[in-house]
Amino acid sequence: MRKIVKTLAPRIGTLAATALAGGLLTAFLVRVSPGFDVDERQLDPRLSEASRHALQQEHAVNRNVLGFYTHRLERIVLHGDLGTSSSLNRPISQLFRERLPVTAQIMAIGIAGGWTLAFALALPAVMCRSRVVRGMAGLFHQALLCLPAAALALIVFDLGGPVRALVALVICPRVFEYVRNLLAEAYAQPHILTARAKGLAGARIFARHVLPSVAPQLLALAGVSVSIAFGAAIPVEALCDLPGIGQLAWRAAIARDLPLLVAITFLVIVVTQVCNAASDWAGFRRRQA
Amino acid sequence: MKKPQLLAILVLAALLAAGVAAGLWHADSHARQFRELPSARPSSTFPLGTDDLGRDRLARLLYATRLSLLLAPAAALIATLLAALAGGTAGYFGGWWDNCIVRAIDLMLSLPWLFLLLAARALLPLNAPPVASLVMTYGLLAVLGWAGPARVIRAGTRHLRESDFALQASAEGCSELRIFSRHLIPNLKPVLLAQLWTTIPVFILAEANLGLLGLSASEPFPTWGNLLRELQNPFSIRPVTLAPLAVVMISVACFKLATPPQEQHS
Numbered sequence: 001m002r003k004i005v006k007t008l009a010p011r012i013g014t015l016a017a018t019a020l021a022g023g024l025l026t027a028f029l030v031r032v033s034p035g036f037d038v039d040e041r042q043l044d045p046r047l048s049e050a051s052r053h054a055l056q057q058e059h060a061v062n063r064n065v066l067g068f069y070t071h072r073l074e075r076i077v078l079h080g081d082l083g084t085s086s087s088l089n090r091p092i093s094q095l096f097r098e099r100l101p102v103t104a105q106i107m108a109i110g111i112a113g114g115w116t117l118a119f120a121l122a123l124p125a126v127m128c129r130s131r132v133v134r135g136m137a138g139l140f141h142q143a144l145l146c147l148p149a150a151a152l153a154l155i156v157f158d159l160g161g162p163v164r165a166l167v168a169l170v171i172c173p174r175v176f177e178y179v180r181n182l183l184a185e186a187y188a189q190p191h192i193l194t195a196r197a198k199g200l201a202g203a204r205i206f207a208r209h210v211l212p213s214v215a216p217q218l219l220a221l222a223g224v225s226v227s228i229a230f231g232a233a234i235p236v237e238a239l240c241d242l243p244g245i246g247q248l249a250w251r252a253a254i255a256r257d258l259p260l261l262v263a264i265t266f267l268v269i270v271v272t273q274v275c276n277a278a279s280d281w282a283g284f285r286r287r288q289a
Numbered sequence: 290m291k292k293p294q295l296l297a298i299l300v301l302a303a304l305l306a307a308g309v310a311a312g313l314w315h316a317d318s319h320a321r322q323f324r325e326l327p328s329a330r331p332s333s334t335f336p337l338g339t340d341d342l343g344r345d346r347l348a349r350l351l352y353a354t355r356l357s358l359l360l361a362p363a364a365a366l367i368a369t370l371l372a373a374l375a376g377g378t379a380g381y382f383g384g385w386w387d388n389c390i391v392r393a394i395d396l397m398l399s400l401p402w403l404f405l406l407l408a409a410r411a412l413l414p415l416n417a418p419p420v421a422s423l424v425m426t427y428g429l430l431a432v433l434g435w436a437g438p439a440r441v442i443r444a445g446t447r448h449l450r451e452s453d454f455a456l457q458a459s460a461e462g463c464s465e466l467r468i469f470s471r472h473l474i475p476n477l478k479p480v481l482l483a484q485l486w487t488t489i490p491v492f493i494l495a496e497a498n499l500g501l502l503g504l505s506a507s508e509p510f511p512t513w514g515n516l517l518r519e520l521q522n523p524f525s526i527r528p529v530t531l532a533p534l535a536v537v538m539i540s541v542a543c544f545k546l547a548t549p550p551q552e553q554h555s
Binding site: 014018022025142148149151155158159230234250261268272276 | 407514
């Protein structure tokens, strides 16, 4: 137990420090961005002088970045209050509750589909001696790597394809190369060559000998694919009109919605760091086992 | 140089030459509107037809090619230099500076690349003049794209710092600055070059994604990302409107092919 705490404590400390630094950096960038103080509502001729003054006061609270950030952290930690979106005028926690399931579904389908597709391409590329099969797998993965995710999203959307599965096509080529190299190394190991020579079934060799030997590295990559999946979800959700966190991030960025942008940055950093730490931990346990 | 590498460089040179030549021939052809010919089909006058504002698609594509093939490598060069400065000094000097740089790299890499770009680009004025918006887009790529290369360069520098020739130079009384500038940097050249070539296609794809989200250079400047926005109209998906996508894919593939192999440093 003490060993686990010793291993986990620095990781949790790093995670918290990274999340805090990320939130502060975002708040600072938004503060120094041109036009930060401008609120188009102030240009509304129907507003009275008092209303304009109230709007200016609203912005004045956010001018001191450190003050704004400390106040925000205090509210998050003590009251669980993420604040209110200035552009959508709704509580951020409510927005997250509504949109997280959409993004989680897109990312889950994307990660599962991407990994399945990557394995489906990598296994024949490693096992088969045919140059054609290897060439086709390589060509497919290179073609996907050369496509901008947003263009891919638009084409599939325009053609009425399954947009929720699009993230899989972004993850697949990034995972494929790594999986192929790992499998090639594993299949070249003497004990696996012996098993193949003795006529063991391919599925048995894969499940009992290959997969356990490459599991630690694959688990480490699994954490990274969460970050890739979120990056891909942004254009997919924004361009295909899917109401998820990616679309929210896009809208927050365009509307310069400081509280929302800081909250999303926080969320993204925490999720990616936790996933990376969890996959590293799982890989570490696997290596020890 | 291997044959595929040479071929890739030739294709890139041909694309750039076409873009530059088209710009010299008709400086404003990308912005000129043939108002009597909106959405014209391909013809001998307009080989790729015209867009809905009557602008020559081929002229715009060539102009965008010139911009992207000049600005993406320039941004990648700046990002690589920043990465060399941060990663090189962190790897060589170690200590608290190394810790700071590693934390900064971790922070940058913990955010998805597109999210980082999106957030940072939106903080800059979105209604800026076309030239300013173009500079901002590529400037942002240069400033934010250093973290990945810095990690590799830091590992390369640490590896070289512990190598025999560096230890011998140190033992013979060479100053740290001399070891860094005369011994390490020349040996880091292959790593830097590989990082530069690896970063260019990443920036091209990032610009294309930003353009499609409406956050790249503003009109009338055509960039590859802006040209791809025609795909937002489902009725406009035709082979001619897919031409910019084909050029993006060919260019990215060529840059990937032309990338020199990297040495692995643990």
